[in-house]
Amino acid sequence: MERTDGREGRGRLSAPRLRHGTPERAGLDAGELRHLVRAVHARTSGERPWAAGAVVVVGRGPVLAVQEAAGWAVRYAAYDEETDTPVELPPEQRVPMTVHTPFDLASLTKLFTSVAAVQQIERGTLGIDARVGAYLPDFTAAVRHGITVRQLLTHTSGLRPELPLYGCADDAERLALLRAEQPIGVPGTYCYSDLNMLLLQHVLERLTRRRLDTLVRDGITRPLGMTATAFGPCPDAAATEDQRRPWAKADRGMLRGEVHDENAWALGGVAGHAGLFSTGRDLAVFCRTLLAGGSHGPARILGPDFVDLLLTPPGLGFALDQPWFMGELSGRGAAGHTGFTGTSLTLDRATDTYVVLLANTVHPRRPRSPDSRPRAEAATRVARAVREI
Secondary structure, three states: OOOOOOOEOOOOOOEOOOEEOOHHHHOEOHHHHHHHHHHHHHHOOOOOOOOOEEEEEEEEOOEEEEEEEEEEEEOEEEEEOOOOEEEEOOHHHOEEOOOOOOEEOHHHHHHHHHHHHHHHHHHOOOOOOOEHHHOOOOOHHHHHHOOEHHHHHOOOOOOOOOOOHHHOOOHHHHHHHHHHOOOOOOOOOOOOOHHHHHHHHHHHHHHHOOOHHHHHHHHHHHHHOOOOOEEOOOOOOOOOOEEOOOOOOOOOEEOOOOOOOHHHHHOOOOOOOOOEEEOHHHHHHHHHHHHOOOEEEOEEOOOHHHHHHHHOOOOOOOEEOOHHHHHHHOOOOOEEEEOOOOEEEEEEOOOOEEEEEEEOOOOOOOOOOOOOHHHHHHHHHHHHHEOOO
16 A cells, blocks of 8 residues: 655646536536525524524535535624623624635544544554554553554544543643543443544654644645645634633633634644634535545545545544434445534545535524534435436
């Protein structure tokens, strides 16, 4: 298997670059996609919308068939706890959503951490079934319980979903908590956990002697030309939450351009589970690269066999065939993820299609009952739009 270094390769076959085109050119039904676009606009309008704003991107093969923005990147000044209502900004102070608006990706960050890990597996520097303790001997609980790299990537380590790192006094205390954290579940049993990606971040940084943001930039975003994708701060991003207790875990006020996740914020904005900002088009390039076997234009970030490893059940970092947000695209190996701020992406190798739906559903306050039906409905429209080429 050929090694990759995240740089343009000489003598390699290039994968077609993403290009704009019509739905028909992509082999997609224009009517179904018009329904999808109308639904996104409807979901971002009215007094209590699903999201203040959204961007939806749909493509098949190398053709980007839909790129649409709706609603507002910034609509609210605050959330009024006493009246339990959002505080609207005057119209002249609102910021319209555009297709170029960056979003706080939240847990979509985990996909990039996973790709960075699989790059090291491809190079032979990281063993997928190696014990975490081989790389982090000072993480005593991981050593004692024999947690493996594969368990981190598949959320089967037994670690709890999160730790209150945002409540620690300093980085030393946060690190001590991570080092001592023991599994509370049976290793091998699925339990989605941010801690898996935080430990994986430490493995990668110890192994490569480079920070995660550098690994993502040099190994993924720069070679793919994803110039709008980076860890924050990102001043032009869509606003997220008026983050205050009791509904949040910290009192930070209205957030825009700073990572929403409290633990990622406490860790300085660069974390294995959250912290990246990106745009719909950049994520379209990311999806297209994986659908094309790890290449985009002359750049290659993974070999095809290692894309297979990433996306073959149970998936490494990626969720597979989850109808609750993938709708009718699920069922044949569709892969993707969601983010707490309202972000999601789904790619389907069976039909060579993808849909990215970025929304600021936590603006101005996180919903009491998160609703993923718009994500599933969007994916279903894409599934129904697929036509024979």
